[in-house]
Amino acid sequence: MDHSVISLGSDQITSIQDFDDTKFAALDSSNVLHMIDKISFAKVGELPTTSTAHYALAELAGQVSLVYNSGLVGGIMYYDIDSDGDGTIDSLDDFPTDVTQQTDTDGDGYGDNADGISGDLFPNNPEQHEDSDGDGYGDNKFGVDGDLFPDNSEQWADTDSDGYGDNSDGLMGDQFIDDSTQWNDSDGDGYGDNPQGNSPDSCPNVAGFSKLDRFGCLDSDFDFYSNPDADFTVADGADALPNDGTQWLDMDGDGYGDNQAPANNPDSCPSVAGNSTQEIRLDGAIISKFGCLDSDGDSFDDLSDEFPDDQTEWFDADGDTVGSNTDYDDSEPLIATEEDYCKISGNQSNACKSWNDLDYQEYLNRDKADGETDLSYSAWLAQKQAGLLEDDDGLASDIKDVAIVGGGIFVVATALILLGSFIMKRRKLSALVKRYGVPFQPKDENTANQEALEGTAGLSATGGIEADESWDDEVAAMDFTEKQEDVDVADAEVVSADDLYDTDADMSELAGMDIVSNETSEADMSAMLQEESKPVVEEKPSNTPPLPETGLPEGWTMEQWEWYGHEWLAKFGNQ
Template structure:
């Protein structure tokens, strides 16, 4: 159905073809309009069919017949052969299309839209063409380097001459002869039986393209940028070297009058068929696969890349404004070219019939220049076309909605108001809606009257000489949550406002009240209560105070109902207790100083004495302490003279006791020093590390604790023989006969008493007692332990060895 429609359109347009040469030959210049379409795969074949549709084959083996509109391919039908296609060829009747691929050739029936034949070959087929008998010649550019004939049954065995250098183009002429364009820059002509007839040597480069024109001439395109036209009868040749010199890879004839030469780098050159001269050249990118020239003169160029192809348009520019006719909304008006809103007015505001509103199809003129179109029925039509400040009037009162402009409506949605002199939002028209009661005074009242001063912004106006509280003005103009005060006590009647009047029917100045509450400790709680009667002025509502408390400004509650308020009552839970004295005289288990004072008649008498100026009372505790110390006089008062005597005696005792302690400490220190002198011969000076003699002996440092001994031989004036520590029998005998204990008389005289030694006075001698038994000093060991073979330890004496030697041996086993 689509094919029939396309054919019908093509026949309808046939009369226009006659005008194509005239258009093409005109002086109208084509300009680059850019790419119009990109395919998803690389095209290996592009051919414009007789009906105007375009046959395409891509490298994935997808064959498609397409409508072509505004530079865009629109598939009408397609057939996926699922092969890697190399090229394609359409027969003269446009019934069969052959597709060469890596493993042979597919033949597609165009009317049936099916592949009705597949010729398998051991090598890839690069190209093919039909001869006059309908047989198909398969061309192998490399490998076999020849063309082979196939009929409906298969290979006929007939082949073309083999081109030793290989060839890159192939065609079967209308008379059945074969033409093979070689890599050796030659064209070989052979008959239908494969016999070489002639060789054309003129091409100066690899022959990439071969076609036969409508007159039977052979057109040759070479890699050296030249095109050759041969008379196939005489083989006379015409040569045209293209100015750009690019390798020609594509040739086609358009309208029986123009050759199109496409190059490897995207250039397309138009060649006049009559004069065989170069005309216009158009540039694109990539190897040219095909072109399409419209009858109106536009040229589409299709080029291929690695994985896709692109279509580029060179379009007419009739009015010469630099915009192609396809893209020019006004192709014959040089001052206009675009019409975005398609209202017939060009988007160039300075051009002919310039559109002041290029994006709004309902507007185009704006006389007053306010940005709003003068068409009242259009978008935001200007209702005030001669007033640049106004354009709209929503409420229809004749005043424009632009408040700041001339004749501006301050109330654009209210037809009864338009002016607001004091700018408080209320109209000055007294007969309109919500008229301003104070038109010269900026105010915001809205409940009692509109537009008057409202200091607390509660919606009620401040009272004035013309409109008072009786007329509805705010009774409390500085309190934003109150405005009515019927009793005039200063507390508003709004129960949800600030400081609401609890008694709006009566004047009052109360601020709080006692109300019963079963869960409270006292059975009552305090609550706010403003504006009720409070005659004593204590802030409590009189009706809520305890009986008898409403007239006392210092009291408001009497829990025990004894007639004394809780602020004065010592214990407001007991009717019999009103003062501290009542409490203490009724509660004898309270032994506090306060209660003990109330129960002590003497202390009470002391408190009731006649006092001098600025004389104060002692607390019960202080008074009682003075009494126990005997500091009170006969009148029970503290005697100041007695206090002074006690202080003198006590101070003297403290000083005397301190002197005694210091003296005793000095005596004890002196006794210790004298005792050390008797033992060691010099005062004892303790070191940071004081060792006993036994410890020093065991550690090999014997004698260091005694500061009066011999420190070294150098302390003697005369030289002496080296000390001999060996044990001799006579020495042992002498030591055995000499006493080892120290006698006190050797240190002190017999006349010295213990008191003299201690440095204190002697007491009178007591009665004579029997003399005590003399203490027997410890006996020295007979000889001591055996001396080590190495001799005595360094620094030891035999006397020390006799006493501590055994202990040293035990320690140093």
């Protein structure tokens, strides 16, 4: 017969009994209660008593009641036991047989001592107790604070269930935690790299913010249309005007956007390519008009341009087919040039006189040598009056005429006389220019005050005509009133060559000169010198004349006005 032996010490066992379902209780002579496991038949604990015990009774809460007697006194002793010897009695020990655990706050069967056997890393969470990756989230993915990535300490949650954790910065992080179709964003522009996902990034390696034509590409003007590139052109839908945030479509490709005002430079003809920028109204007002046909490139659209093929003209106010830029007076249809104005208005300025002087017009239309320039009308008139326009061709013509009438010897004599006359005349003219500043002697010798009155102040001081501009006059305003002028035409007498060069004419008549003695007596010369040496003293007027309404006349100084202003007012009035 098989049996087991257990040693309970040297004292005699006085009694043994069935303590509970798992243990026997044995009392020895030393009043020690021994607990023996029924299955292993091993001692699992003991409880010393102070009196002679006869019977042990297990309580429902784990306590032990002992029936004892001591002399003539008997009774029942009540004991709390600590089965695992961890210092916590079994009635208070959630783990009475586990010396490493005493409490289980959340009641999940795992002790609060995380370092003990069956330790609970989440003592207050009954749904979690273990955290394999140490990220603070329990391995029970279905429990509270469960870890969907128990082996990845950088991830624990996955809101969109795409297999990428919500911690975007961690390993296997999801850049789009609410979009299960996207998780990665290489360029960080907010558009996912997955081309089959939502809002896929068309330029995954270049950060961009376009979204209306394609996602995630460069958009320089921030209008949400991407800049065109080799893979996506304007024809594909890219921004036709990538540097203008108010425009992106340009249907005709002329560089002006289809969006109308207040957008920048709106195309007024969006279906027709054009380069116009302006429109001119019937009243001459100019407004902006972009992108319409402008055939001559003058910036005005063909529809409003009255000269669509002339880059220099675009408006004709008077309807005379001459553009306002060229038209001398675009308010009068009969006046297109200065010549028209002068012939119609009767203006008497030098500019108009030049148009009405047929000789001057013939002079302007002459054959000119290379580099030869025209004199102004005033300069030409002065030289004509001085005879300076008689050139060598005229002289040769005179000599030829005389030669035909008089014969060879007479020609030689006449030529000498004419040549001498020409030289003397040239010297005389040079002397006049040197003295008066002009090639003729004025009716009255010019003084500074006379020059100022005539508007030629300074000519005598400079020694002659310095520039053609000194002769030009401003063209006065047009006067369209009809003027009746009486023109006296002298009867012209026709003189034949026979009458002019008759055989009785002497040499001086043929030369056109009076041969008289120019000698001056010594007494006359002395008197002339004494007369010239007498100083002429002018007195300054006592009162300065009032200035005209238009101010000090052009070319005058205030000092001249104080001396000669009275004369100017007497001549021109207070104009």
